[in-house]
Amino acid sequence: MRKVYIVGIGMTKISRHFNKSLRELFAEASLKAIDDSGNIKPGAVVVGNMMSSSLQEQDDLGALLADNIGLRGSAALKVEAACGSGGFAVATGYTLVASGLYDIVLVGGVEKMTDYPTADTTKALAQAADAEYEVFYGASFPALNALLMRLYMERYGATREDMALWPVMMHDNSYHNPYAQLRFKTTIQHVISSPIIADPIRLLDSSPIGDGAAVVILASEEIAKKITDTPIEIAGVGLSTDSVDLATREDLLTARSIRLAAHKAYKMANVEPKYIDVAEVHDAFSINAMLVLEELGFAERGKAWKMLKEGRFRPGDKPTVNPSGGLKARGHPVGATGVYQVAEVAMQLRGDFPGVRVDKAEIGLAQNMGGVAVSTSVIILKR
Amino acid sequence: MRVSPARLWREKIYHYRLVATMCKKCGKKYFPPKVVCPLCGSKGLEKVKLPERGKVITYTVLHVVPRGFRENAPLIIAIIELEDGTKVLAPLTDVKPSEVSIGMPVEATLRKVFDEAEKGLIAYAVKFRPIL
Numbered sequence: 001m002r003k004v005y006i007v008g009i010g011m012t013k014i015s016r017h018f019n020k021s022l023r024e025l026f027a028e029a030s031l032k033a034i035d036d037s038g039n040i041k042p043g044a045v046v047v048g049n050m051m052s053s054s055l056q057e058q059d060d061l062g063a064l065l066a067d068n069i070g071l072r073g074s075a076a077l078k079v080e081a082a083c084g085s086g087g088f089a090v091a092t093g094y095t096l097v098a099s100g101l102y103d104i105v106l107v108g109g110v111e112k113m114t115d116y117p118t119a120d121t122t123k124a125l126a127q128a129a130d131a132e133y134e135v136f137y138g139a140s141f142p143a144l145n146a147l148l149m150r151l152y153m154e155r156y157g158a159t160r161e162d163m164a165l166w167p168v169m170m171h172d173n174s175y176h177n178p179y180a181q182l183r184f185k186t187t188i189q190h191v192i193s194s195p196i197i198a199d200p201i202r203l204l205d206s207s208p209i210g211d212g213a214a215v216v217i218l219a220s221e222e223i224a225k226k227i228t229d230t231p232i233e234i235a236g237v238g239l240s241t242d243s244v245d246l247a248t249r250e251d252l253l254t255a256r257s258i259r260l261a262a263h264k265a266y267k268m269a270n271v272e273p274k275y276i277d278v279a280e281v282h283d284a285f286s287i288n289a290m291l292v293l294e295e296l297g298f299a300e301r302g303k304a305w306k307m308l309k310e311g312r313f314r315p316g317d318k319p320t321v322n323p324s325g326g327l328k329a330r331g332h333p334v335g336a337t338g339v340y341q342v343a344e345v346a347m348q349l350r351g352d353f354p355g356v357r358v359d360k361a362e363i364g365l366a367q368n369m370g371g372v373a374v375s376t377s378v379i380i381l382k383r
Numbered sequence: 384m385r386v387s388p389a390r391l392w393r394e395k396i397y398h399y400r401l402v403a404t405m406c407k408k409c410g411k412k413y414f415p416p417k418v419v420c421p422l423c424g425s426k427g428l429e430k431v432k433l434p435e436r437g438k439v440i441t442y443t444v445l446h447v448v449p450r451g452f453r454e455n456a457p458l459i460i461a462i463i464e465l466e467d468g469t470k471v472l473a474p475l476t477d478v479k480p481s482e483v484s485i486g487m488p489v490e491a492t493l494r495k496v497f498d499e500a501e502k503g504l505i506a507y508a509v510k511f512r513p514i515l
Contacts, residue, residue: 119450126449132394133415135384137474137496137508138445138452139460146443147462147472154441154485199444199480243421247462247472248413250422252441 001098005224005231006346006381008037008217014181014331014340017211022056022112023068025213030069030108033215038227042217043102044075048089048109049335050082050370054124056112065108075102082128082370083284085109086214086338087377090366091237093218094379103220109339110213121209125334128371130245142206142285144246144372146198149287151252153200156302158290160200164191165308166286167204167328173315174325177355179340181210181331205286207332214339216346232346235363236269236380238262244374253302255373258295262367265378266297269363273297276319276380277361278348280341282369283326292367293321296378315356319365323348323356338368342379349383384451386504398508401435401491403469404428412469435491436514437465444480451497463489463511477512488514 010032012025020028026047034040045066052058062076075096079089086109093107113121126135129144152158168188174180186204194204224231240260243249249256266272273296281296283289293304298319299312307313313321324330324344327337345364347353362383369376396402397416404416408425414433419426442461445452452458459475461483475483476494489511498505 122447123449130415131384133397134472135449136398136506137460137472138449138455138458139472140445140447140449142447143443143445143460147441147460150443150485151441196444196446198447201443245415245472247470248415248417248421252462252470 002100003221004094004097004218004234005221006216006234007040007219007224007228007231008033009215009343009346010036011179011214011340011343012212013179014210014212014333016114018114020211022052022110023065025112025211026065026108026110027069029213029215030106033106033217037217040104040217040219040223040227042071042074042104042106044096044105045071046089046093046096046105046107047076047078048086048107048339049078049111050080050085051111051113051124051334054127055115055121081375083332083334084338084368084370084375084377085335086340087366087368087379088239088338088375090216090339090342090379091239091377094234094237097218097220103223105218106215107218107339108213108215109336111333111335112211113209113333114211118209133245140198142201143198145285145287146201147246148252148291148372149200149285152287152290155253156305158305160192161188162305162309163286164188166283166289167191169308169314170283170322170326170328173323173356174329177324177330180325180329181208182325182329201285207284207327210331210333212331212333212336212340214336214343216339216343230350232349233382234379235382236265236271238264238268238378239376240264241375242373244371246372253291255291255295257373257376258292258367258369261376261378262296265380269380269382271363271380275363276365277363278323278345278358279319279321279365279367280324280344281321281326281367283322283328284332291373296365296367320358323353323358338366338377341366341368342381345381349381386499386506388504391504391506396430399493401433401509402430403433405431412467414469414471433469433471434466437463437489439483439485439487439489440464440470441485442475442483459483461511474510475512476510490514
């Protein structure tokens, strides 16, 4: 396989973009990324998106979006793995370049979530769960995560206040990120007294609903070295799945797909967790952050909340986790999130991320997942 | 969710009677049912009736409920470990949120899950209630 590099990056701010459609958001991020790459022309377009089928009632999204940015005639497809679509799209784009089939591929994640009342959006989001055996009973996506949060607190002794440390840290970071949706600070007291969604999950444990698009341009080594002084290598890619339903897992608090995907990515990149300078991880709810930190090998099982309490993972620590503010506060336009993460980590390595910056970062990691740790991607980048 | 008579009818043995599939090789039971055993890879799975009693191992109380469930709010969803160790996800019924606890003994009972008034379809399934 050929080496693959990120040579262009573009993002929109995540927001309730009432004046922008899905295709406009995608075009905005794409044109920025193409410009950032020095105007190279991609031969293929890979789109990470979850809900265009249910919310925009639009299929064949790849072709629609490619045509809109002047790439009529190119290969184009959509990759869907629920909230993990973005990471899987980057992985798909990676294989197109690594295989030699294409030299330049545009990978974009996009989601438009705010055109309808919240109940419509949460219904579409629930499609990430098992329709016949979870959604059927009225289990929403927050509800499934709440089942894990209660069990985690019970088994490992974390209090409600301990779990609130994560959102507080994320809001501290997003405050400095101009692309973030929620740019305000919060407190433990605010988190634990915010409205209950699915007990014990409260509003401020949850990522917000927002619109956004992020794009990375991938290129072969030959092209990357010609057009940029700061190519970022995709050094490791790991993908894995677990059961969509929660109940048939051996242990509810063992997120197997994360562990397997991470193992594969670390091995391919020839690194260990302790080498990672900066990570962007999937924290749709506070409980997700704990499980992810543990399965990635940044914390022992059941101890992520203790490390957080000791002040770990903040700016200045190694790894610094979610300097963007994470899904919690940067925002979570679901199918776009995985591409935002890869774009943010690449900018950290290039040294031009416009928010909280991790100095002299050499190795970064992006972890994205669909469902409750169902479809996980771990992507490792090197400067 | 959208339902049709065929969609409800196909799942009836699982939803009405708490039937799972069991791996003939390793003995593990699955609800929702699987065709191939995810644990040992065996293709020999058969339908088995699950025990009707167990205990709550975790639960949540939904204050924001999906459309179609408003009359059930607040909705309690739990994961129950049955007497044979099989875990199932199901709603709790006949109990107030403040009375639910981890470890609470529960038993299966057939209840309405939701109805689609326009089509006249009523979805039934096993829920769990406290053992009196």
